[in-house]
Amino acid sequence: MKNKYTYCIAAITLLLWTACKSKSDQQNAAPPPTPVNVAEVKNADALYYDRYQGQVVSLNSVELRSQVAGFITGIFFKEGSVVAKGAPLYEIDRRKYVAAYEQARANLSSANANLIKAQKDVDRYNMLLKNDAVARQTVDQATAAYETSKGQVAVSQAALASAATDLSYATIKAPFTGRIGISQVKLGAQVSPGTTLLNTISTGNPIGVDVVINEQDIDRFYKLQKSSTDTTFRLQLSDGSSYQKTGKVFAIDRGVSNQTGTIKVRIQFSNEKDELKDGMSCVLQVLNDNSGNRVQIPYKAITEQMGEFFVFVSKDTIAEQRKVTLGPRIQSNVVITSGLKAGEKIVTDGFQRLRDGGKITLGPPPSAAGAAGGKDNKSTAPAK
Known part of the structure; x- marks a missing residue:
């Protein structure tokens, strides 16, 4: 009886150990590769x-x-x-300015007439002075009157110009x-x-x-x-x-x-x-100034962490996370000023679950595959 009891305990222990080991092996097993889509990094004309x-x-x-x-x-x-x-x-209203202009023009005519008279007086007295027929003082007074008349003509000309200007205004x-x-x-x-x-x-x-x-x-x-x-x-x-x-x-x-x-x-x-x-x-x-032939990638491939930008670069079956510097956006693309070279391949879809060094495989991302599977299941389900 005692031996049977011992055998039962050993059997149960063996079963428990086997189950635990199987569960531990499942937990320690490497996760499957993540399906992703990739695109090639290209140089293209960038005018921004x-x-x-x-x-x-x-x-x-x-x-x-x-x-x-x-x-x-x-x-x-x-x-x-x-x-x-x-x-x-x-x-x-021009009437006042026309009248002022006409008055200034008349004053100028009067001043010119006085100047002509003064000029004739000077000429006459100078001729008489040569014959000692007139006093020198009279000649000097006539000369002074002539100069005054010249000044009056200049004043009248300035007044006429001022009146003409006001009239033009x-x-x-x-x-x-x-x-x-x-x-x-x-x-x-x-x-x-x-x-x-x-x-x-x-x-x-x-x-x-x-x-x-x-x-x-x-x-x-x-x-x-x-x-x-x-x-x-x-x-x-x-x-x-x-x-x-x-x-x-x-x-x-x-x-x-x-x-x-x-x-x-x-x-x-x-x-x-x-x-x-x-x-x-x-x-x-x-x-x-930096416009020209520049490295461009789809903007959707960019991830941001703490104000810095990263992409996943495909290295055969491994995804390498790399820091990049962004230039301006050009429609659906973005210029990369540093961090990538033309010819490299980057992950554009399915990187949400990736970590640096994670394994990848080419194919539809999990979200897309799940959505497609959901549609297939719905279409093939029997009608109730």
Whole structure:
């Protein structure tokens, strides 16, 4: 009886040991390779741009103000239209200025007549003086009167010029060819010299775009001012559309702001169709100096850890995790500035469960395979 009991205990112990060993072997067994998709690292043309917030500005814009006082008696343009240089725009009541001009012209005529008389007196007295027929004092007085008359003529000429200028200011003309805005005054309105804003006129073709850059970029834009191509500058409008004309550096401001460390740059664009309006917001895109033939990979292959970026490189059946430095994104791809070489293969799908040095096999990732299997099971299940 005792022997049977001993045999039973030994048998149970053997069974338990076998079961534990089998479970331990299963736990210590290496995990199966992870199915992944891979892609080859390639060099491709990469044109990418730095973005600057900009504002459209007219290259020439002037506020129209009157230089003489009076009431508006004429408006000779259509608001919002293009006016030619020298075209009359506003007229201020001219009657007072016409009268002042006529008076100045009459004064000049009178002064000229007095000058002629004084000249004749000087000539006559000088002739008499040669014959001792007149005192020397009389000749000197006639000469002084002649010089006074000459001064009066000069004063009258200046007064006439001033009156003519005031009369010309009564008609306000376009200083250059440009588009005029909505009038700020109406017929009959009283204007004061230098203070009342009548309107604003500005040029529209070509037109400028102002951007603010850091002082570190000054040399870059000075180089672009000397040499640029049709692809150097691109303009994106506020609605997201791209402006099709090319630009060039028009001017770089004289100095850097000591408060912000920035400087203003103005880029010129042609604007024949008047698509760009003064004051519009836009984004100026400037071709990056690093554009060219660069290493590119699908962006979906990138993983981020603590602000650093990694990819899994396929080494036959092993996945090696490697740190990379990213450049700009180009559609679904991203430029790699360091960490990869053309011809290497990277894991694009299925890397979520991978670790550095993990085994891989080519095939659909687990998530994709599971989804496919789920669909097959659903389609083959018998109907209830």
